[in-house]
Amino acid sequence: MNNGIIVKGIGGFYYVDTGDRIFECRARGKFRKEKVIPLVGDRVKITIQESSGQGVIEEIEQRETELIRPPVANINNAVIVFAIQKPEPSISLLNRFLILAETQEIDITICFNKIDLLQDQELSDLMGIYEKIGYSVIGTSTKQGIGLKDLSQKLMDKITVFAGPSGVGKSSLLNAIQPNLRLQTGEVSSKIERGKHTTRHVELLQLDFGGWVLDTPGFSSLSLDFIGEDELQYFFKEFNEFVGMCKFNACRHLSEPDCAIKKAVEENQICQSRYESYMQLLEEILQTRRY
Known part of the structure; x- marks a missing residue:
C-alpha cells in the first residue's frame, strides 16, 4: 500500500x-x-x-485534530484573515473563528489584510486588542507588498487552515506568497460590502518553501453550538486568570453578583467587545440547549 x-x-x-x-x-x-x-x-x-x-x-x-467547519483533519496552524475595510471587519465573527481554532489547541495567527486602507492609529488600536490577549497579529497588503514575508514565516513547515469571510483577500494573499498557485480571486460587492465566494471547496495546497495550506470557502456566519455552556469561558484566553475567582463556582459571568470576569471588563483588563462576544455566544448555546 x-x-x-x-x-x-x-x-x-x-x-x-x-x-x-x-x-x-x-x-x-x-x-x-x-x-x-x-x-x-x-x-x-x-x-x-x-x-x-x-x-x-x-x-x-x-487524526491529531479535526475541525468541523471547514471539515479538515490534522491541522496544526490557523491563520484567520480579516480585511480592515472592504468589507468592514466583523469583530463578532473574528472572535468566533478564534474560539473555533482554540477548541483544537492549534497555533493561531490573526492577519488583518488591506492595511493600506486604514490610518495607522486605528490599525494599531485594533491589532492591540488581540496582541494584549496574547495572539500573534500581522498586518498585510498585497497592493503594497506589506507583511508577506511575515505571513510566509507563519506558514512554513506547518499544515495551516487559511480561514476568514469572503472578500477579505485570502486567495490574493496566497497568490502573492506563491504565484504559481493561481487561485481565483473576486471583488467585493459595492452594494452589500460582502465578498463573492471564489473558493468552492476545501483544498490542501503544497507550498514551495515547506508546508501545506488550506484555502477554504469564506463564511459569513459560524455556529459554535457544539461547545458546552460551561466550556465556552475557557476558550477566551484572557478569561483564564480570572476564572475561579467569582463568588459562585458555577458563575456564567452574566448577571451574577461579585463576578471576577465582569469586574475585569469594568477595569479594562478584558476588552468590552470580547466580553460582548462571549455573552452572545453563550446565549446562542443556551438557546440551542432549550430546543
Whole structure:
C-alpha cells in the first residue's frame, strides 16, 4: 500500500498526494458503515488499481485534530484573515473563528489584510486588542507588498487552515506568497460590502518553501453550538486568570453578583467587545440547549 494525504475531496472522489503523484481515489465501503467520512488533511493508505490507475482508500490514520467547519483533519496552524475595510471587519465573527481554532489547541495567527486602507492609529488600536490577549497579529497588503514575508514565516513547515469571510483577500494573499498557485480571486460587492465566494471547496495546497495550506470557502456566519455552556469561558484566553475567582463556582459571568470576569471588563483588563462576544455566544448555546 501507498501512504499519502488527501488534498481534495469532490463528489465522493478523494485526491491523494503520495509525494510522487496525485491519485483519484474512492473510499472503501467500510468507512460508510463505520460512519467515518474521509477528510482533506487525512493521512491515508491506498491501493492502486492497475487497470484504471485509480486508487482505493484502505486505511485512515488517527487524526491529531479535526475541525468541523471547514471539515479538515490534522491541522496544526490557523491563520484567520480579516480585511480592515472592504468589507468592514466583523469583530463578532473574528472572535468566533478564534474560539473555533482554540477548541483544537492549534497555533493561531490573526492577519488583518488591506492595511493600506486604514490610518495607522486605528490599525494599531485594533491589532492591540488581540496582541494584549496574547495572539500573534500581522498586518498585510498585497497592493503594497506589506507583511508577506511575515505571513510566509507563519506558514512554513506547518499544515495551516487559511480561514476568514469572503472578500477579505485570502486567495490574493496566497497568490502573492506563491504565484504559481493561481487561485481565483473576486471583488467585493459595492452594494452589500460582502465578498463573492471564489473558493468552492476545501483544498490542501503544497507550498514551495515547506508546508501545506488550506484555502477554504469564506463564511459569513459560524455556529459554535457544539461547545458546552460551561466550556465556552475557557476558550477566551484572557478569561483564564480570572476564572475561579467569582463568588459562585458555577458563575456564567452574566448577571451574577461579585463576578471576577465582569469586574475585569469594568477595569479594562478584558476588552468590552470580547466580553460582548462571549455573552452572545453563550446565549446562542443556551438557546440551542432549550430546543
